[in-house]
Amino acid sequence: xxxxxxxxxxxxxxxxxxxxxxxxxxxxxxxxxxxxxxxxxxxxxxxxxxxxxxxxxxxxxxxxxxxxxxxxxxxxxxxxxxxxxxxxxxxxxxxxxxxxxxxxxxxxxxxxxxxxxxxxxxxxxxxxxxxxxxxxxxxxxxxxxxxxxxxxxxxxxxxxxxxxxxxxxxxxxxxxxxxxxxxxxxxxxxxxxxxxxxxxxxxxxxxxxxxxxxxxxxxxxxxxxxxxxxxxxxxxxxxxxxxxxxxxxxxxxxxxxxxxxxxxxxxxxxxxxxxxxxxxxxxxxxxxxxxxxxxxxxxxxxxxxxxxxxxxxxxxxxxxxxxxxxxxxxxxxxxxxxxxxxxxxxxxxxxxxxxxxxxxxxxxxx
Amino acid sequence: xxxxxxxxxxxxxxxxxxxxxxxxxxxxxxxxxxxxxxxxxxxxxxxxxxxxxxxxxxxxxxxxxxxxxxxxxxxxxxxxxxxxxxxxxxxxxxxxxxxxxxxxxxxxxxxxxxxxxxxxxxxxxxxxxxxxxxxxxxxxxxxxxxxxxxxxxxxxxxxxxxxxxxxxxxxxxxxxxxxxxxxxxxxxxxxxxxxxxxxxxxxxxxxxxxxxxxxxxxxxxxxxxxxxxxxxxxxxxxxxxxxxxxxxxxxxxxxxxxxxxxxxxxxxxxxxxxxxxxxxxxxxxxxxxxxxxxxxxxxxxxx
Numbered sequence: 012x013x014x015x016x017x018x019x020x021x022x023x024x025x026x027x028x029x030x031x032x033x034x035x036x037x038x039x040x041x042x043x044x045x046x047x048x049x050x051x052x053x054x055x056x057x058x059x060x061x062x063x064x065x066x067x068x069x070x071x072x073x074x075x076x077x078x079x080x081x082x083x084x085x086x087x088x089x090x091x092x093x094x095x096x097x098x099x100x101x102x103x104x105x106x107x108x109x110x111x112x113x114x115x116x117x118x119x120x121x122x123x124x125x126x127x128x129x130x131x132x133x134x135x136x137x138x139x140x141x142x143x144x145x146x147x148x149x150x151x152x153x154x155x156x157x158x159x160x161x162x163x164x165x166x167x168x169x170x171x172x173x174x175x176x177x178x179x180x181x182x183x184x185x186x187x188x189x190x191x192x193x194x195x196x197x198x199x200x201x202x203x204x205x206x207x208x209x210x211x212x213x214x215x216x217x218x219x220x221x222x223x224x225x226x227x228x229x230x231x232x233x234x235x236x237x238x239x240x241x242x243x244x245x246x247x248x249x250x251x252x253x254x255x256x257x258x259x260x261x262x263x264x265x266x267x268x269x270x271x272x273x274x275x276x277x278x279x280x281x282x283x284x285x286x287x288x289x290x291x292x293x294x295x296x297x298x299x300x301x302x303x304x305x306x307x308x309x310x311x312x313x314x315x316x317x318x319x320x321x322x323x324x325x326x327x328x329x330x331x332x333x334x335x336x337x338x339x340x341x342x343x344x345x346x347x348x349x350x351x352x353x354x355x356x357x358x359x360x361x362x363x364x365x366x367x368x369x370x371x372x373x374x375x376x377x
Numbered sequence: 378x379x380x381x382x383x384x385x386x387x388x389x390x391x392x393x394x395x396x397x398x399x400x401x402x403x404x405x406x407x408x409x410x411x412x413x414x415x416x417x418x419x420x421x422x423x424x425x426x427x428x429x430x431x432x433x434x435x436x437x438x439x440x441x442x443x444x445x446x447x448x449x450x451x452x453x454x455x456x457x458x459x460x461x462x463x464x465x466x467x468x469x470x471x472x473x474x475x476x477x478x479x480x481x482x483x484x485x486x487x488x489x490x491x492x493x494x495x496x497x498x499x500x501x502x503x504x505x506x507x508x509x510x511x512x513x514x515x516x517x518x519x520x521x522x523x524x525x526x527x528x529x530x531x532x533x534x535x536x537x538x539x540x541x542x543x544x545x546x547x548x549x550x551x552x553x554x555x556x557x558x559x560x561x562x563x564x565x566x567x568x569x570x571x572x573x574x575x576x577x578x579x580x581x582x583x584x585x586x587x588x589x590x591x592x593x594x595x596x597x598x599x600x601x602x603x604x605x606x607x608x609x610x611x612x613x614x615x616x617x618x619x620x621x622x623x624x625x626x627x628x629x630x631x632x633x634x635x636x637x638x639x640x641x642x643x644x645x646x647x648x649x650x651x652x653x654x655x656x657x658x659x660x661x662x663x664x665x666x667x668x669x670x671x672x673x674x675x676x677x678x679x680x
Contacts, residue, residue: 067578087581100579104597117584161583288549 016079018043018169018201019064024073033059035225036073041077041218046195046202048212050236051222052248057205058097060222061171064203065094078168088117093162096173098175098178101146107157108142114165135194144289151185158293161229163198170195172204176211188214202320209249215239221245241375246295253296253340256372259286259331267292267373272336275312277368279351283375293374299343300370303330303356304363311365316340318356328354332364340364412657419650420444427644447651456635456652463632466546468616470553473604474610478561478619482602483595485562486569501562513552513623519547520624544626552620557613561606568602569595601674608667612660632656 019041026034034056036339041047049057062068064075075083082090093114102110111129113199132138136156145155155175162170175191176184192215195202206212212219213233220230221244240246243254257269260276261298267281269292279294286292307313316332319339323346330342342364356362397642398532422430422443450456485497510613519525520542527539542548572595580590596603618633625631639649 065582067582086588087578088584092582094579094582096575098575100573100575102576102594104580113580114583114585117589129593165583 015042016043016076017300018078019203020076020079021060021064022074022076024060024063024070024075026056026063026068026070032225034063034070037222037225037227038073039220039227039230041201041203044199044266045216046192046215047204048216048219049203049222050209050212050219050248051207053207055222056174056225057207057222059225061094061173061205064169065092065171065297066090067094081134091167092169092171093165093167094173095155095158095162095175097173097175097212099146099158101154101157101161103146105145106142107138107144107149109144110146111142111160111164113161118165123167127158128164132160135163136160139143142202151179151189155179155187159194167200169201169203172202174205174207176206176208184211191215204209207322210370220340221248223248239372240295243293243295243374245373246374251295251297251372253298253301254293256291256293256298257290259288259290260287261288269294269371271312271314273314277312277371279368279371281373292305293376294371295374296370296372298329298341300366301340301342303332303342303344304365305355307363308365310367312368312371314364316362316364318358318360318362321354321356322355330356332362334364415650416654418647419447419654421647422446423645423647427646429647448650448655450648451652451655459630459632459635462629463615466550466553467611467617468630469550470557470614471607471611473550474557474561475606478558478565478606482562482565482569485568487572497567501559501566503617504559509556510619510636513556513620516548516552516555516624517543520551543624544595544629546625546629548624549621549629549631552624554612556617556620557610560609560613564602564605564609565599566602568599568605572598604667604670608663612663615660616656631642 012215017040019039021037021039023038024034025032037056037060040171048080049060051057059068063070064077065090066082070083073083074081077091102113105113107141108129111132112125115125115128130139130142133142136159137157138153138160141149141153141157146157149157155178159175172191176187188211191202204215214234218230218232219230219236221236223244229236229245233237236245237249240249240251246252255271257271260268260270262268262281263313264284265280265282266278267286268276268278270276278295302308302311303318304311304313314334316334318330319332319333322329326346328344328346330344331339333339387469411486418429421432424430438444481501485494485501489497517524521527522539522541522543524543526542529537530536531539545642576594577590580594581587585593615630616633616636618637621629621631621634622637625634636652636656639645639652
């Protein structure tokens with residue numbers, strides 16, 4: 012049953028360490044039962060924000076509410092949230108069972124039920140057989156599941172996960188992604204998780220907040236941040252590295268008319284403050300939405316380029332091209348041709364970059 | 378390509394033994410031989426002028442049971458009392474050291490600002506630059522009737538008659554605790570320093586308050602340091618004689634003083650040797666117990 016209050020509500024929260032502002036006036040609302048990712052490069056403040064929600068750090072300004080109640084000054088051991096630490100922080104002197112049972116003592120529950128709850132939770136993370144082992148006798152994946160069980164056994168309203176997959180090897184990571192996602196669906200708890208891996212964030216989350224320099228750049232569904240980045244940082248962090256500059260002609264009723272240096276004109280939907288005539292406007296086109304053509308296609312915007320390099324990836328080929336002004340662009344093309352067919356362009360050969368104007372995503376100027 | 382052995386031999390071969398020779402020689406000449414001599418002497422009888430009584434017939438001497446005379450004598454009430462007192466004082470010293478050292482080590486390892494750490498640990502070690510004897514003399518000046526403590530207490534009008542501090546059991550205890558303190562602080566510090574802070578954060582995230590995480594996480598994880606400190610303090614305290622000699626009165630004689638007296642004053646080498654051997658055996662037993670504990674914990678770091 013979704014509660015009327017947001018699960019986590021962060022209002023203009025700021026946290027400074029000496030001279031560094033780790034979190035800078037961030038506001039976010041995370042709904043109950045949501046799988047929410049904090050995504051960003053290292054040092055962007057995402058882990059600090061998570062620790063602020065956990066209560067391991069105290070904000071210099073702002074308010075944090077959990078399930079509607081203000082917890083800004085509440086110490087971590089009195090908050091209805093639990094955390095899975097990056098390196099799991101399992102207690103090395105306790106067995107798996109004792110680790111999982113650690114927090115139960117501080118819950119208003121009869122002692123008699125503890126063992127059953129521990130067993131139930133260990134079964135949930137498929138570690139029923141491992142209760143008597145010590146953390147150093149487990150594999151990385153098993154340790155991660157103990158950390159998960161230790162938090163879940165307390166039935167937190169919000170589960171915080173700090174780079175939960177970073178310490179796992181890549182093969183295991185895919186598997187655990189699916190497991191975590193299905194666990195979250197079964198339990199219906201709010202998950203807030205920190206990651207620097209965009210693939211992970213896209214695959215697992217309901218919504219993503221992309222952070223940089225202590226601020227939230229954009230919040231949206233995976234498709235929104237991926238397909239319609241609002242800032243250059245979000246675009247680049249999600250792999251949309253093709254930034255074009257055009258000149259504004261007209262901006263009316265949410266439609267922006269642009270002119271490329273070569274003279275081509277086209278219109279795209281664009282909100283935000285009105286752009287002035289002749290103002291430079293930057294937009295991005297994702298590499299997989301660009302096509303390389305020998306002759307310009309009439310329905311597309313075209314730009315004359317020179318092929319610089321190509322990397323064959325098997326399922327796709329990644330091309331690097333350069334326009335007359337020396338700007339580089341990346342193009343991803345699916346290798347849908349027949350076996351033995353030669354790749355169409357050799358390095359050094361001229362070509363045309365083409366794209367549907369609707370794929371141009373106008374960036375907000377910061 | 379030449380064939381390389383898949384794995385280097387784990388243990389040094391026999392060729393390495395000659396390299397150990399100097400060590401064995403030093404240990405043998407300065408440790409094992411004197412120990413053996415002492416062991417042999419402990420079965421002899423005291424001669425008239427402080428030497429050993431010659432044994433005419435070894436067979437008869439052994440059969441008469443006289444060779445165990447020193448050990449039998451050491452079980453006498455007066456010596457047992459000294460033994461108990463030593464044990465009790467050593468235990469008290471160890472416990473007091475632990476109680477005083479834990480907050481200090483905790484502060485040094487966890488709370489102290491990083492840039493002050495080196496200096497603060499230096500301060501713990503700095504007393505070692507002065508002879509222990511001189512530092513114990515210093516305590517005499519602090520504790521005596523006209524000493525620092527009494528001067529302050531009487532100068533401020535808190536007392537009208539000086540406290541009897543020097544030449545008491547309390548003075549011995551203060552001296553012992555003072556002298557052994559660094560040997561407790563340092564292993565505790567080493568243990569606490571290694572403590573992963575994220576474990577404390579995890580405990581607090583799971584609902585444990587400060588006191589609960591201290592008892593459930595900090596203490597169990599610093600147990601190797603605690604045990605090492607207990608051993609390092611208890612063993613020397615058991616054989617101490619300088620402190621009780623200088624700061625103690627007639628009634629605070631410890632096992633160490635008794636042994637020293639047998640050699641230096643009573644000139645009874647056999648009895649002194651027997652007492653020294655009993656002490657060594659007790660300490661050895663303790664060390665074996667510690668080694669068993671250390672092995673069970675599976676850490677070489679303990680030893």
